[in-house]
Amino acid sequence: MQNLPLIAAEFDLIDEILLKYGDDHSVLNACELDGYFTALVSSPTQLDIAEWFPGIWGGQNPQWQTTDEAKQLIELSVRHINTLARQLAEQRSAFTPRFEQTEHLGQTVTLAEEWCFGYLRGVAVANWSALPAVQATLLQAISDCAEQDNFELPQDLDVTAHQQRVAALAPAALALHSYWMSQR
Template identity: 65%
Template sequence: MHDQPLAPADFESIEDILLKYGDDHSVLNLAELDGYFAALVSSPAQVDVAEWFPAIWGGQNPDWESADEAKQFIDLCVRHMNAIATQLAVNAQGFKARFEETEHQNQPLTLAEEWCFGYIRGAAVGNWPQLPAEQAEQLEKISWCAEQDNFELPADLDVGLHQQRVSAIEPAARALHDYWLAKR
């Protein structure tokens, strides 16, 4: 039950709950939650639900409409996190981040800012220690994108450079997962 991948309707439920209870201090969308979970399952040590769940909400759990609503959301989160963990452990090359997509100057454009911001949030909750230079460089590929503001893309955006940087994020996440997995 807790290792079944989510269906599209499950992802919609997660997104609805994030919108319903989210604020400026919480995870706001599925892309950010996906990055958050990718970092948590890649952490040097397992992070307890009592730590990672309130951090989704900026440290304070929502005033749930019902216990069933809270349970359903937690169950969906655990299933999604387990699916990411399994993917990274069993077939890391097949790992795909849930980046957002948009169009810029009539061209498709991948936006990774929210995913990367979630990843950095997850690394902080996972209490990652200082990394060796090689792994710090991998984390920098992710944190660089987390600092970008994709709400208003500049007209002169270098789309090629942007896509090149975005394409480095998934390999960086895989490398960081492999590094910490070898240390556990």
């Protein structure tokens, strides 16, 4: 059961639980959680659930209304982090960050800001050390994307340039994973 990838309904359940218990300091949706887990799986050291689960909530676990919700989120989280670990290590072509889509002036635009927020949260929770210049540039591309305000896309958005920046994120995440795995 812990090796099965999540299906759409399970990602929806994650979104519901994160929204119900989240606040300004927590991961708020499955896209952000995906970025968070991608960074954790790519980290120089493996973290225990006791370290990474509170990181979802900004360091403090919520007051659960039922233990079933906590158990469900933990089970789904473990399955998803295991899927990401397998993809990044063994099935690299299957790795696809979980980004959102929106319509902008009649075009579909991919939004990666929340995934990037999550990734940077994972970097912080895992306490990554300084990176060499090449890898630091890759991480900076993720960081730059996290700073974009995708809630209100500007009318003059260069969609092609935006999509190119977003398209560079998965290769950056794969390269950072490879770097840290070579350091373990």
